[in-house]
Amino acid sequence: MPPSTPVSDALEAELSELVSRNGLVLWRDSSGHYARFAERLAARAEAGALGFPVVRFEGSFLAAMLALEPHLDGADKGKLLVYVPGLASDLMSRSPLLEVQRVAREFRRKLTTLVEQAAVGFVRADALAAFTARGDLTLELADAWLAAAAAGDTQRDAEVLRPLTLEHVVERLIDTPDFAASFGAGVLRSHLAAATGMSDAWWDAAAADGRVPAAIVASWALAVEYVHDLSRPPIMAELAAHAVLQKPLVVACQRLCSWLRERKADFYERTADDTALALEAERTGGSPDDLGKIDTFRFEEERILDAALDALRGQRWPRAVAWATEREGARSFWLGRDHRRRNAWHLVTDAAALGSALEAGATFLRGVETVGDAALAYAELGADVDEAHRRLEQRREVLLLPTQVTDYDALREVLDDLRERYAEWADAIARETNARCRRAGFLPPVGLQQRTIFEQVVRPFAREHKTAFIVVDALRYELGRALARRFAETHGVHVTLSPRLAELPTVSAVGMNLLAPVDEGRPLQVVLRDGEPAEIRGFAAREFQVTEREDRRRLMHDRVGGGTCPLWSLSEVLHRDAASLRQGLAQARLVVVTSDEIDKAGHAGVGPQAFEQVLLKLEGAWRVLREAGVTHFVVTADHGFVLLDPATRRTRGRGARRGDKPLRHALSEVAAAASGEVSVPLAGLDYDDARYLVMPEDCAVFDPGKKPTPFVHGGNSLQERVIPVLTLEHRAAPGASATVYRIEDVVGVADASGRHRVGARVVPAAQMGLGFGGAPSLTLALRVVDEPGVSVAVQGASGAAGADGERIDAQVGKPFEVYFTLRGVTDRQVSVELYHPLGRARVEPGVTATRFPVSASRGRVAAEEVPEGDRTSWLAAFEDPRVRKVFELIERHGSVGEAELLTLLGGGRQVRQFARRIEEYAGRAPFAVRVETATGSKRYVREGGG
Numbered sequence: 001m002p003p004s005t006p007v008s009d010a011l012e013a014e015l016s017e018l019v020s021r022n023g024l025v026l027w028r029d030s031s032g033h034y035a036r037f038a039e040r041l042a043a044r045a046e047a048g049a050l051g052f053p054v055v056r057f058e059g060s061f062l063a064a065m066l067a068l069e070p071h072l073d074g075a076d077k078g079k080l081l082v083y084v085p086g087l088a089s090d091l092m093s094r095s096p097l098l099e100v101q102r103v104a105r106e107f108r109r110k111l112t113t114l115v116e117q118a119a120v121g122f123v124r125a126d127a128l129a130a131f132t133a134r135g136d137l138t139l140e141l142a143d144a145w146l147a148a149a150a151a152g153d154t155q156r157d158a159e160v161l162r163p164l165t166l167e168h169v170v171e172r173l174i175d176t177p178d179f180a181a182s183f184g185a186g187v188l189r190s191h192l193a194a195a196t197g198m199s200d201a202w203w204d205a206a207a208a209d210g211r212v213p214a215a216i217v218a219s220w221a222l223a224v225e226y227v228h229d230l231s232r233p234p235i236m237a238e239l240a241a242h243a244v245l246q247k248p249l250v251v252a253c254q255r256l257c258s259w260l261r262e263r264k265a266d267f268y269e270r271t272a273d274d275t276a277l278a279l280e281a282e283r284t285g286g287s288p289d290d291l292g293k294i295d296t297f298r299f300e301e302e303r304i305l306d307a308a309l310d311a312l313r314g315q316r317w318p319r320a321v322a323w324a325t326e327r328e329g330a331r332s333f334w335l336g337r338d339h340r341r342r343n344a345w346h347l348v349t350d351a352a353a354l355g356s357a358l359e360a361g362a363t364f365l366r367g368v369e370t371v372g373d374a375a376l377a378y379a380e381l382g383a384d385v386d387e388a389h390r391r392l393e394q395r396r397e398v399l400l401l402p403t404q405v406t407d408y409d410a411l412r413e414v415l416d417d418l419r420e421r422y423a424e425w426a427d428a429i430a431r432e433t434n435a436r437c438r439r440a441g442f443l444p445p446v447g448l449q450q451r452t453i454f455e456q457v458v459r460p461f462a463r464e465h466k467t468a469f470i471v472v473d474a475l476r477y478e479l480g481r482a483l484a485r486r487f488a489e490t491h492g493v494h495v496t497l498s499p500r501l502a503e504l505p506t507v508s509a510v511g512m513n514l515l516a517p518v519d520e521g522r523p524l525q526v527v528l529r530d531g532e533p534a535e536i537r538g539f540a541a542r543e544f545q546v547t548e549r550e551d552r553r554r555l556m557h558d559r560v561g562g563g564t565c566p567l568w569s570l571s572e573v574l575h576r577d578a579a580s581l582r583q584g585l586a587q588a589r590l591v592v593v594t595s596d597e598i599d600k601a602g603h604a605g606v607g608p609q610a611f612e613q614v615l616l617k618l619e620g621a622w623r624v625l626r627e628a629g630v631t632h633f634v635v636t637a638d639h640g641f642v643l644l645d646p647a648t649r650r651t652r653g654r655g656a657r658r659g660d661k662p663l664r665h666a667l668s669e670v671a672a673a674a675s676g677e678v679s680v681p682l683a684g685l686d687y688d689d690a691r692y693l694v695m696p697e698d699c700a701v702f703d704p705g706k707k708p709t710p711f712v713h714g715g716n717s718l719q720e721r722v723i724p725v726l727t728l729e730h731r732a733a734p735g736a737s738a739t740v741y742r743i744e745d746v747v748g749v750a751d752a753s754g755r756h757r758v759g760a761r762v763v764p765a766a767q768m769g770l771g772f773g774g775a776p777s778l779t780l781a782l783r784v785v786d787e788p789g790v791s792v793a794v795q796g797a798s799g800a801a802g803a804d805g806e807r808i809d810a811q812v813g814k815p816f817e818v819y820f821t822l823r824g825v826t827d828r829q830v831s832v833e834l835y836h837p838l839g840r841a842r843v844e845p846g847v848t849a850t851r852f853p854v855s856a857s858r859g860r861v862a863a864e865e866v867p868e869g870d871r872t873s874w875l876a877a878f879e880d881p882r883v884r885k886v887f888e889l890i891e892r893h894g895s896v897g898e899a900e901l902l903t904l905l906g907g908g909r910q911v912r913q914f915a916r917r918i919e920e921y922a923g924r925a926p927f928a929v930r931v932e933t934a935t936g937s938k939r940y941v942r943e944g945g946g
Contacts, residue, residue, distance in 0.1 A: 005143040008037055010118040019052050019079050022105035029085040033111045037139055038083040052079040061096050115142045116246040123149050125197035166195045166252055167259045173214035174267055180213045192217045197249035199241050219275040222296050224253035229292025235285045261333045272297050293326050301334040308348050312414045320352035340406045343399040347411055350392040354418055357388040358425055365432045372444035374433055378718040379499040386719055387478040389422050394608040398793040398821055403753040423648035427698035430717040434678045434697040442680050444501045451519040458634050462560040462590040465632040468625050469592050471515055473508055473599035476640025480724025486619050487728055494729040499722050502639040504685055505665035506713045506720040511638025513538040516552035517559045523688035534667040553592055563587025570595035573621045581628035602711030609793045612806035616781050616837040623838055635726040641713040642699050650700040664701050664715030668692045740765045743834045743846030750852045759817045760834055760846050762810050779838050780808040782820055785831040790824030790854050822854045828926035829853050849877050850923045877924040887925055895941040
């Protein structure tokens with residue numbers, strides 16, 4: 001039977017939950033509506049039937065405080081409800097009850113609100129509104145009215161519908177078509193109207209259009225959510241009833257919408273699109289600023305994206321940032337349904353960030369007089385612009401394709417305009433920097449010079465501690481800052497970051513060799529390359545030349561001492577096991593680690609995609625070296641770089657280049673510099689040489705004879721000269737997770753659009769030694785297997801993982817998917833591998849059996865140019881040696897026929913089985929396979945890759 005006091009029961013349930021959750025609750029009843037209920041509640045509490053005591057204020061503060069005393073002090077302190085009727089706020093603030101108010105959870109509830117909440121699902125909205133408008137409303141009257149309304153339903157309705165939540169009813173309507181027909185005329189309709197406030201007019205109009213009950217009630221709820229998310233009244237009169245709905249009914253509709261998005265996404269999408277057809281005036285009227293944050297309908301998302309693009313065109317960066325921020329993490333349902341739209345918002349986000357940074361960094365050199373002060377100002381503010389630009393270029397390279405974004409033409413127009421703005425900013429800053437150098441000199445104070453880093457920073461560490469000196473080719477300041485932020489997240493590590501100025505010209509032959517201790521307090525002796533044009537090869541120090549890696553290592557070893565001084569590449573560090581690293585470091589005070597991945601990727605034209613991967617590798621190397629006993633680290637660079645689209649960069653006519661790399665400098669026997677160039681005597685750089693260094697005063701390059709890559713260096717811009725000096729000092733002993741993990745259930749799906757995906761999950765494989773459970777999540781990355789010419793770019797993740805650039809954070813034990821693209825100069829298909837790049841835990845990587853096509857990046861090379869070891873490694877994906885032999889012959893000879901298959905596979909049944917599985921098999925090969933049929937016989941023909 002329905003309850004006889006449903007409103008009182010709802011109130012008691014809410015009070016009980018509050019006391020249970022908060023302990024002390026102060027219930028203020030200014031109207032005194034609940035006095036008799038509180039009296040009955042106190043009596044039940046006294047009888048031990050309630051579970052917590054009730055103290056009522058009955059006009060005497062003394063009596064109330066005496067009643068409260070045993071409950072607020074001593075052993076009885078705990079759950080308590082204090083009921084205070086008819087006491088105004090000013091009296092409360094001057095009463096002894098003020099102390100209770102300060103520590104208690106306060107509760108107030110208007111009687112009309114209570115009735116509205118209790119009536120949801122029992123009474124239609126119009127009847128509820130008429131009842132609550134009565135002037136003689138009391139709790140007892142409300143109980144009697146709602147009990148009578150509930151009892152008016154049939155017994156069958158009470159048994160079937162009333163115990164079900166609104167979501168449960170709608171789920172039944174969606175999943176079980178006969179569910180609606182099992183009720184008498186009007187029964188289901190009345191129940192849904194009572195639960196959502198739906199009007200008869202809405203039901204009749206939707207039913208006339210042929211909609212089923214689930215779609216009718218869902219469309220009403222969607223309209224309610226939309227109206228109450230607006231910052232203005234609805235335009236359409238048909239939505240007026242939605243706007244004045246009682247709060248509990250609004251909440252019920254909002255909850256249903258949220259549930260539908262989460263549990264019935266396809267149904268939600270269809271219903272929302274159908275409902276939006278009837279809301280044309282809402283779709284086209286008003287302003288995007290009027291729309292809320294939920295994006296109930298697709299047209300809201302579309303209008304806001306259009307508005308964000310308009311904001312970018314109008315340089316209204318804060319507004320575009322605000323809209324983009326509201327959509328972080330695919331908060332909009334529609335972004336979760338359409339990766340192209342989500343990708344468009346990623347680009348809008350980064351474009352708005354760059355626009356904001358350009359505006360903030362427009363005048364950061366104002367008041368700066370020297371190149372040293374310019375470097376400090378750049379590190380504080382100017383680097384923000386370059387970081388925002390790099391991030392946008394990374395996204396653009398991966399996402400700005402017609403198949404990957406909506407509004408492709410509009411986005412390209414906006415991003416091209418930002419490229420021009422950035423190029424103008426970079427040129428202006430370079431000209432301002434060179435103007436200051438002309439006036440005050442190109443060489444900064446000693447404390448900012450690159451040539452003093454070893455003596456001032458590295459050697460003091462290495463005298464007292466086992467130290468790693470990590471030198472990264474082209475790690476410009478903003479990349480070093482991004483790396484420092486990663487290190488700073490680790491407990492027990494003291495991180496410092498400071499800028500220095502790379503020596504001129506900003507090329508490896510200068511910067512790398514001056515990171516060795518060649519400075520002897522007198523002008524540096526330059527070592528030139530043979531031939532023309534003249535180029536610096538290195539420097540002379542202590543009676544021998546420093547031009548190569550081994551020269552630098554030997555000089556550093558001499559300065560710090562120790563039994564050994566290992567010189568390892570970043571790749572070597574990451575591929576050595578812990579025992580090998582500890583053994584190699586046993587007698588060393590200093591280990592030198594070099595990385596050229598950023599520079600190589602930049603000159604190959606795939607730099608922006610690869611930069612994040614290199615940062616992950618550097619973080620991983622730091623961790624494994626720490627585990628091997630290194631306690632102090634210094635990370636720096638030889639030089640930075642300028643990243644400008646070739647279409648926005650000017651060239652000058654000196655034609656200076658080394659091999660295929662365009663240069664931003666030239667050596668000259670005379671001081672003459674053309675218009676737009678700057679000349680500095682090498683003696684002015686404290687070099688012992690009579691030549692002059694000539695450079696463009698902006699970000700131009702000397703004519704390379706062919707179209708340059710976006711990545712260049714060699715000049716005197718702050719992007720090239722300001723390098724990071726990052727130090728890390730560990731305060732505690734190293735420790736890593738004792739749990740061993742593996743990546744399993746790895747399934748790859750190739751897509752013709754170039755946006756591939758791989759699904760997997762991380763699971764504990766074993767636990768070594770003593771441990772207290774594994775990590776709740778692990779950082780993963782994606783890399784290409786056995787194909788160095790191909791780069792992978794992570795586009796996003798779903799399921800139990802999130803992606804930030806190339807970093808993937810996956811929850812342990814739960815499935816996830818990663819979306820990615822591949823770019824490179826090969827026509828072979830490749831496998832990819834999920835792996836843990838940081839060394840925080842032991843993780844067995846997971847490799848896809850599926851092989852993926854590679855999107856072209858500039859030129860291509862034929863598969864024959866791939867080393868033989870890499871050419872055959874893919875055959876290991878075939879477990880059956882007979883199938884392996886078949887594909888080996890297809891690759892070698894180009895095709896194989898059924899007659900040969902009979903011999904290779906062993907019989908007709910095996911040949912038929914091979915034919916059925918050819919698509920699966922071909923997916924594991926680095927080439928496509930075409931099936932040709934002639935005279936009733938099949939031939940399997942290789943396409944590409946071979």
